[in-house]
Amino acid sequence: MPRPSQRDRILDAYTDLVVTSGPETVTLDAVAAAAGVSKGGLLYHFGSKEALLDGLLDRATELNAADLATARAAPEGVARYYLRTSVTDPAGDSAVFRALVALLKLAATEPRAAAATRRCFAVWREAMAEELGDPLTADIVAVVGDGMYLRAIVGDTSEGLTGDLEEVLRRARPR
Template identity: 50%
Template sequence: MPRPPAARAKLLDAFITILNEQGERAATLEAVATAAGVSKGGLLYHFGSKDALVDGLMAHLVDLADEDVATMRQAPEGAAAYYVRSSNFEDSALDRAIVAATRLSQGENAAAQQALLRMQQGWLDALTDEVRDPAVARAIILLGDGLYYRAAFGGKVLAASTEEMDDLLGIVRRIVDGGATA
């Protein structure tokens, strides 16, 4: 994936930051331009409207999610273990884009809802390919969602410890290998 121009990337990052820290109402074109250190005309050169800015963010999210799915599919420990282990909010570019898209999705933004669904489907497809059972793949997704929610909204204090993560990964391995009990 070619890197976007620096100004475009700065604008997307500013938009994400404002969405995440202040919400959708605060994410005006003027606020985004100011936060990115560009003129409103500079913003409009890259994104002709707020809808175009949202579309740019959703394309960015989809690109990041596609990269994550590719990494997941190639993970030496397997897709399920990778998914669970990486289901921790770490303020990465993907995490920040997910939270921003979720903010927009809560406001019933169809583009955000579609991008989030596409991201989730990519993860589900990768898991289903490994475990061969869609219900088991969904259960793993829900386990990861719980870990992510706990870390994102509860802070580092509630993030899974190394021991807890090892225990969860042991359970996931047993599920993937076909025996849900010890």
């Protein structure tokens, strides 16, 4: 596997610091140190803290789109994939999980992060509505998945739900 670019290492460091320390504590100096680059190297790729945020927003959106493409291609379907990965992504500490957690942490104080998070959620609901044939059912499945995601973050595997995703989907579908 090729070594990540300096730009990717900087975004990784920024994401990790936002997730582990909170956005209010993140400085350009801290990001540069965590990425193993000089502050000048960081500023070469991201001329300001705003540009660094833009990079994270773009990355999170790209990772979300790639994850949705994977779900669309999966034999299990988008809704089942969404529910399953709501537990496995946090447990596996995937890139998309870390990026979305960073967005969620930033969303409390950064309107652009909140808007990006809403867009990420919306594309999943739209895809599930296409698959399930009903926007309300898609929203219900999304909310269940989001709850499973939050539980997984704190170590709760939602075994009752994950043990029978087909039953969860059956109960969510309109009659």
